[in-house]
Amino acid sequence: MAGNDAAVGNADKAQSLPHNIDAEVAFLGAMLIDNRVSEDISIPLRAEHFFEPLHGRIYDRIMKLLDRNLVVTPVTLKPFFESDETLQQVGGLGYLAKLTADSAGLIGARDFAQQIYDLALLRELITVGRTLVNDAMDTSESVDPKAQVENAEAALYSVMEGEGDSSGAVDFGRATLVAVEMAQKAFNSGGHLSGVTTGLDNVNEKIGGLHNSDLLILAGRPGMGKTALATNFAFNAAQRWRREEEDGIEEKQRVGAKTAFFSLEMSADQLATRILAQESGISSEALRMGKISREDFQNLSRASQDLQDLPLFIDDTPALTIAALRTRARRLKRRHGIGLIVVDYLQLLQGTGRASDNRVNEISEISRGLKTLAKELQVPVLALSQLSRAVEQREDKTPQLSDLRESGSIEQDADMVLFVYREDYYVQSKEPKTPQEGDDQSIHDAHAQWAMQMERVYGLAELVVAKSRHGSTGKVRMKFEAKITKFTDLADDAYGTPDYE
Known part of the structure; x- marks a missing residue:
């Protein structure tokens, strides 16, 4: 399969960036021979991790068809690549069939996937390194070295996390999957x-x-x-x-x-x-x-x-x-x-x-x-x-x-x-004079009225949702145990108060 390098036309890049076209071919062939191979891959392999863009497009289409519970073979892939110019250059639709010619990839499919992923990270690391060198060579007064160090660390962190996609864009399909996963988690938790x-x-x-x-x-x-x-x-x-x-x-x-x-x-x-x-x-x-x-x-x-x-x-x-x-x-x-x-x-x-x-x-x-x-x-x-x-x-x-x-x-x-608000804090601060024997009745009445108000609000707190991009605003009442500084649910307030302006 060594000839595939020239076939797919990445000769210039091949001289400078780490890659293994043979591993990509073997892995794609294994997936087409046995669709269950995808279930054994635990790494977050994506289309952009393939060195050859054509292989990335084939992988992406395979995964989309598998998500729809369809059987994926060169025959079922054919309609999606009839107008692919790169595929025409390497033998047309017959190239898809050639991917399945060698079943040896089935034995090491997981290792091939890991190597594809690792080499993609190395290529991204090279890109980050070149950027760091170019930026460091800029000695103009407007350059902030500390900011460059921070940006460098952020870029390296992205590579470490396998997210060094230079485009920075996420296709809508992937974003939709994340949204569905969030909805499923909410459903499994009881709907909230x-x-x-x-x-x-x-x-x-x-x-x-x-x-x-x-x-x-x-x-x-x-x-x-x-x-x-x-x-x-x-x-x-x-x-x-x-x-x-x-x-x-x-x-x-x-x-x-x-x-x-x-x-x-x-x-x-x-x-x-x-x-x-x-x-x-x-x-x-x-x-x-x-x-x-x-x-x-x-x-x-x-x-x-x-x-x-x-x-x-x-x-x-x-x-x-x-x-x-x-x-x-x-x-x-x-x-x-x-x-x-x-x-x-x-x-x-x-x-x-x-x-x-x-x-x-x-x-x-x-x-x-x-x-x-x-x-x-x-x-x-x-x-x-x-x-x-x-x-x-x-x-x-x-x-x-x-x-x-x-x-x-x-x-x-x-x-x-979110705002946390405790009315009892303010009520307590307004405690009137503690009545003593012989004090005027008005002093006794004022303190009794304060005590009643304090009893009404003691140990209660509110969480005010003043802004929310995901839902409604409003208030949730909580219980606050000041002695141990602990907030807990208030039994009679299962859903909070209605929205407010």
Whole structure:
């Protein structure tokens, strides 16, 4: 089959780029002889991985016919290639029959597929390398070496993931398959969860989980519990992934995720203390101060043992730049296969320095960087954000999109904006004077009225879906246990409140 090189007319490329035309011919022949060969190939082989474009087109047509449960042979392929000019140059439709002339490919089909894939990665690596050299030779003042390093790492990561397709375009058929897989996952979960689980049924019901490639902003005023809620989401997703791994659930059908938590405000041990408090039922304050009983300590030990192999990775490096965060996230994705990224919080990240003279521009750069990261790694990125003090000046303290601090680009870049709001926080702060014996009746009445209001709202929280590219806006009520900083479902609020404007 050595003559196929010249036959398909890639002589110029063949002298410079790694390839194996014989392996491509043998593999395609094996697929046409036995269509079940495709079921044994575990690598993400695509048409663009074939060195010879004609072979890529043949492979693509074979896979499309197999997806329709049709038998694929040279005869069934014939109608699709009658007008193919390249095929006419190499012998016309008889070339399809020649592919099946040697059945030796059946024995090593999997190895041939792996070699085709590996050589495609090498060719892409050569392309990336040439680009890096050309860019590095540019010494003009407008060149930013740090940006070049970041771009180089992103390009190399794409090659590592087997996604170094220079065109950057995805055909509609492949995009449709991804959409159908998401719909199937939602159907299998009971009709409401197509992304990574938050661990709260009511929230999943409202937003469908945390979707790949999405930037989600979780915002709130200090004291609302946004870090606690983000920690709950991260822990729940990681715990669900571990359980699904133990149950042997197919990876595409999983709704849990290995999680990376970038904590720019709290240390790793503080976050771990919070999670231990949630799981053991002991308050974080009691844990830190050692005010626990022997029974509490036993509960703590059990919780600690249960969390030993939790796939939750915490990076508490302070003052990270957006470039450094993206670098670390890529590394975690490559080494551990993370499926969810949490950033606490957005305003503590730093830009590249080019926009440091303007904080609004810097925040815009950071929010765009987080959105780019979500798309690049194909994972949801949940970033916490501060809100402006304008909330405190209104009678109604429920947050609004206009309260997002410092930049409208946060709202623009986000696929979903969530606000966490606890009315009891504000009611508690307005506690009137505690009545004493002999005080006027009005003081007793004021405090009694406050107590009634406090009883109505105590332990309740709202997750306000203020923006969603995937569905409706609205509110979901939750229960908040302040002692252990844990959010849970509210039993009487299965579907949340209706949409609002």
